[in-house]
Amino acid sequence: MQSASQQLESQDIKVKLLLSGGHEYNIYLKSDAPVLHNLLTTVVARAYKQESTCHGLFQIPMNEGSSLLSFPSEHLVGVVTEPPILVQQIEEVKPKNTDIFPSYYVQIDNFFKPKEYKRLLEYVLKKESAFVPTSTSTNDENYRRSMVLYSFPEFSELILKKIKAMIPDVISKLGLPSFSISQIESQMTSHNDGNYYKIHNDNGSPDTATRELTYVYYFYQEPKPFSGGELLIYDSKISNNLYVKAETFKTVEPRNNSIVFFLSRYMHEVLPVSCPSKAFADSRFTINGWVRR
């Protein structure tokens, strides 16, 4: 769905939310905030009696995060934006088979404190011999090349605690309805010279279906000893009533000591890594996993 809100440079927008029952709330949002896009498309969908693409609960932090406004999407009657944001004409908001649903992600820098990050790098270098080659659910040999470490109790507890604390903020930044977490999985990976992971999603099989969010934490030695290894997250479109990959995508730089969150259902891939030294210590390392509902 194409709306004018997507074309603005990021700026602060004063947004008055008009809710059923005559309630009004003033909030401030960035013009490129996914939640603003969802608010506008919800109003547009109601105006044209379409199914909203974001049915569910809105949860919007207020007063610099000290309070949270929650309301079901069907209670949203209107939105007043200052400066004005025009949503384009009916022809362009009608869902067509060719509509692109943009993918959204959140990337947070300085995830581990410097001491934790240093300890993690020292740890991974000692664990080289415990890493094993990765496989995929289809066992296709040319789909994925990397190494994985499944057990690292010294860090999995710490990362789970930090991720749990971040989830409410991540959910709100992604404009998602909240959900209760049943489990958070984690693994450590290394990508060395020529390694990659072709286009896939992370919840496409019965045993992965409850994965809601994927997270990837990146770490490596400085100066950066490899190139490539970008994460591409594809936008979606609807074809035959199914979400499928669009041609367009977002490119995520695997920034040192940053963590990325996105919907596990998005199609994504890891571009080939070039690591001239081929030394394990020079790999693109991650701790990644999935938040299950």
Ligand SMILES: O=C(O)CCC(=O)C(=O)O
């Ligand atoms: O390493 C990355 O950037 C993403 C890894 C990934 O997609 C996965 O393990 O499912």
Ligand SMILES: [Fe+2]
């Ligand atoms: Fe993945």
